[in-house]
Each structure stands twice: as C-alpha cells, then as structure tokens.
Amino acid sequence: MWRCDQKGNREFAHGKEAWALAAEQAGACALFVADVEEEQVVEEELSCYNCRYRRWSVESFTCLRLPPLSLDEGGRTNGWSEGEDMHHAPFYSSP
Amino acid sequence: MRIAISIDDTDNLESRGTGEIASLIAEELQQRGWGSCSYITRHQLYVHPDIPYTSHNSAMCFFADVGEGWLEPVIEYVSEFLEKESAPGSDPGLCVAVPARMAARNELIGFGRRAKREVIGMDEAYDLARRLGVHLSQHGGTGQGVIGALAGAGLRMSGNDGRLKGALEFAQPYRMLRVDELLQHPVVDVVKSVTGEALKDEDLVVLGEKPKTVLLDGASVLLVAASQSSDAKARWQTLHRKQLKAY
Known part of the structure; x- marks a missing residue:
C-alpha cells in the first residue's frame, strides 16, 4: 500500500486514482481527518484523497501523519505496511 | 471598479483553509459597504518537490466590485487580515489586480498558466507585478505565497481555470x-x-x-x-x- 519516496516520506503506492484502495485505507486509519470542502476530490468523504494530512506529490500523495517507512537491508519495510491494523496505530505527532 | 483579490499559502495542516480566509475577507468587504464580491475560485498550481506548499498548492481568488476610492483601503484591510489570521508557519501572499487598468492582461494570465507547470521564483513574480501595476505583497513567513497569489489572479482572469469553492x-x-x-x-x-x-x-x-x-x-x-x-x-x-x- 505504501512506499518510501526519495525523501523518505510515506507515499501511497497506487497513484491518484485508486479510489477503492484510498477509501479502504482511510476506513482503517484512526488518524483520518477530512480536509476542507474545496480540497476534497472524492464524494465519499472517507478516503485518503480527502484527508487533510495527505500531501499531493507528482505521482501520488504522501501521508503526513503515519510514521515514515524505512527500508531494512532485505528491502522489507519497517514500520507499518499493508495489512497492519491502523486502528491501533500510535499517534504520530506533527513536526 | 472590478478588482481581483487572490491569496495563497495562509494555512497549515491544522488550521482553517485558505478558502475560508478568502470567504471571511469577502464577507467583511461587503459588511463594510465597500462593494460586492463574486464567488471564490480555487486554482491548482504546480505540484513539484521544489515547491514548499503545505498539502495541495492551490490559490483562492474572487472578484470584488468596489467604489473607486476603496482600492487602497481594501488592500490595507486584507493585508492586516492576512497578518493577523494566517496560520503559524504559513507564508501568505496577496495579489490585488484591477483588470481594466492592465494593458497586458495576457502576461498575467500567461504567468498563471506557467505556475501550473513550472517552478517560478518570487523575484519574477514581483518583477511582473511591478511592470503590470498589480499590487503584490507578502504577509509573514518566507512570503512564498506571492507566487501563487499572482498566479491565482491570472488564472481567474483567464476565465478558464479552477473550481468554485463550495x-x-x-x-x-x-x-x-x-x-x-x-x-x-x-x-x-x-x-x-x-x-x-x-x-x-x-x-x-x-x-x-x-x-x-x-x-x-x-x-x-x-x-x-x-x-x-x-x-x-x-x-x-x-x-x-x-x-x-x-x-
């Protein structure tokens, strides 16, 4: 679901039009907060694409609330990855 | 006299949005009897790693029809409002343009279109504003919002960009x-x-x-x-x- 961008940010791995996956991810995220109306891009409010903590990138968006991913030597991700329970995610404070 | 009021980069992740700030400004101008305001449009600007936007890099613009003598009071009021009400860490910019007084409107429109696909610097924005006789000012932080504010005015004046707020x-x-x-x-x-x-x-x-x-x-x-x-x-x-x- 997520990948590391060049700056180490947690970037959504499915681009800007993966409507179902973005909704699924937001539905499982305890940190979701709807952005203001004019910045919402999907009717269904509960979508990462409508979250105030998504920052649009060239190909997708980065999440500014979940902890950054880091790559270990085997190339696996440390931190959260697809399938993990984000209802119990620790709050990631803003910089 | 019709003027375009455009603002950018007034928010942070936790604050109200730039669109709400624009709405508050428009309401106050009307309450003061300085003129009537149009709907607000949102203009998407370039998304690029070298641009320090908060989360979406969009500018907000509206037209106001004001009496001849109200241009300077409007600029003064909006400038003070942005300084007081913009979010901590933001880099607010303000542009106020009078389309009827501009001989080279196409240059401003061209600037707006470029700001949707190129990284542009503050110096260039100030140079163009000076040349076109357009008010452009920064009101906190780095003042980077002047680029988006100027672009927002150009895109609104193009008549072919953006979604309406609300x-x-x-x-x-x-x-x-x-x-x-x-x-x-x-x-x-x-x-x-x-x-x-x-x-x-x-x-x-x-x-x-x-x-x-x-x-x-x-x-x-x-x-x-x-x-x-x-x-x-x-x-x-x-x-x-x-x-x-x-x-």
Whole structure:
C-alpha cells in the first residue's frame, strides 16, 4: 500500500486514482481527518484523497501523519505496511 | 471598479483553509459597504518537490466590485487580515489586480498558466507585478505565497481555470432538476455537457452528491454527462468530484 519516496516520506503506492484502495485505507486509519470542502476530490468523504494530512506529490500523495517507512537491508519495510491494523496505530505527532 | 483579490499559502495542516480566509475577507468587504464580491475560485498550481506548499498548492481568488476610492483601503484591510489570521508557519501572499487598468492582461494570465507547470521564483513574480501595476505583497513567513497569489489572479482572469469553492445547495434535496431550473441557481451561469452535446431547457439532470461548478469561458459552469441512472426520464447527471479534479 505504501512506499518510501526519495525523501523518505510515506507515499501511497497506487497513484491518484485508486479510489477503492484510498477509501479502504482511510476506513482503517484512526488518524483520518477530512480536509476542507474545496480540497476534497472524492464524494465519499472517507478516503485518503480527502484527508487533510495527505500531501499531493507528482505521482501520488504522501501521508503526513503515519510514521515514515524505512527500508531494512532485505528491502522489507519497517514500520507499518499493508495489512497492519491502523486502528491501533500510535499517534504520530506533527513536526 | 472590478478588482481581483487572490491569496495563497495562509494555512497549515491544522488550521482553517485558505478558502475560508478568502470567504471571511469577502464577507467583511461587503459588511463594510465597500462593494460586492463574486464567488471564490480555487486554482491548482504546480505540484513539484521544489515547491514548499503545505498539502495541495492551490490559490483562492474572487472578484470584488468596489467604489473607486476603496482600492487602497481594501488592500490595507486584507493585508492586516492576512497578518493577523494566517496560520503559524504559513507564508501568505496577496495579489490585488484591477483588470481594466492592465494593458497586458495576457502576461498575467500567461504567468498563471506557467505556475501550473513550472517552478517560478518570487523575484519574477514581483518583477511582473511591478511592470503590470498589480499590487503584490507578502504577509509573514518566507512570503512564498506571492507566487501563487499572482498566479491565482491570472488564472481567474483567464476565465478558464479552477473550481468554485463550495457545493451547490438547493431549497430542497432534489434528486433531479430540469436544466432551466438549475439555471435559476444564483451560482450556475451555464449547464454544459462535457461531450459538447446541446442541452434543452427541459432536459432532466440527476444531481450527484455535492455538485460543484467550474470556471469556463468566464462563467460558472455546471458540467454534466450522459445519465447512468435507471430512471429513463433523466438524460444527464452532474459530474463526480473525481471527474472535476482536472479543473
């Protein structure tokens, strides 16, 4: 679901039009907060694409609330990855 | 006298948005009796790693029709408002342009279009504003918002960029309305098919959730597409928000 961008940010791995996956991810995220109306891009409010903590990138968006991913030597991700329970995610404070 | 007021980069992740700041400014100008204000448009600017936007890099702009003597008071008031009300860590910029006084409006429009696809520096924005006689000022932080503010004014003046802030609201939660009924809404100037087909006044349009208009040919346009509804009477439906992303 997520990948590391060049700056180490947690970037959504499915681009800007993966409507179902973005909704699924937001539905499982305890940190979701709807952005203001004019910045919402999907009717269904509960979508990462409508979250105030998504920052649009060239190909997708980065999440500014979940902890950054880091790559270990085997190339696996440390931190959260697809399938993990984000209802119990620790709050990631803003910089 | 018609003026364009454009602002950018007034928010942070936790604050109210730049659109709300624009609404508050427009309301106050009207309450003070300085003039009347149009709807607010949102203009998407370039998304690039070298641009330090908060989360979406968009500017907000509206037109105000003000008396000749109110231009300077308006600029002073909006400048003070931005300094007081912008969020900590933001880099607010303000542009106030008088289209009728500008000999080279196309240069400002061209700047706006470039700001959707190029990284532009503050010096260039200030140089152009000076040359065109447009007010441009920064009100905190790095002042980077001047680039988006100037671009927002140009894009609004182009008449062909952006979505209107806010969703259309009707007296009742109608599921369908005729085209001529939709045109009675104060914010709908035109109802238009995305495929270019002609609409008739009596055509029925299925209203989606939170319908929204876009700025095309200087008008607030409600875009529709062929209806997917099982209701055979409906010929059209409003576009989904995801279809409006490009505007």
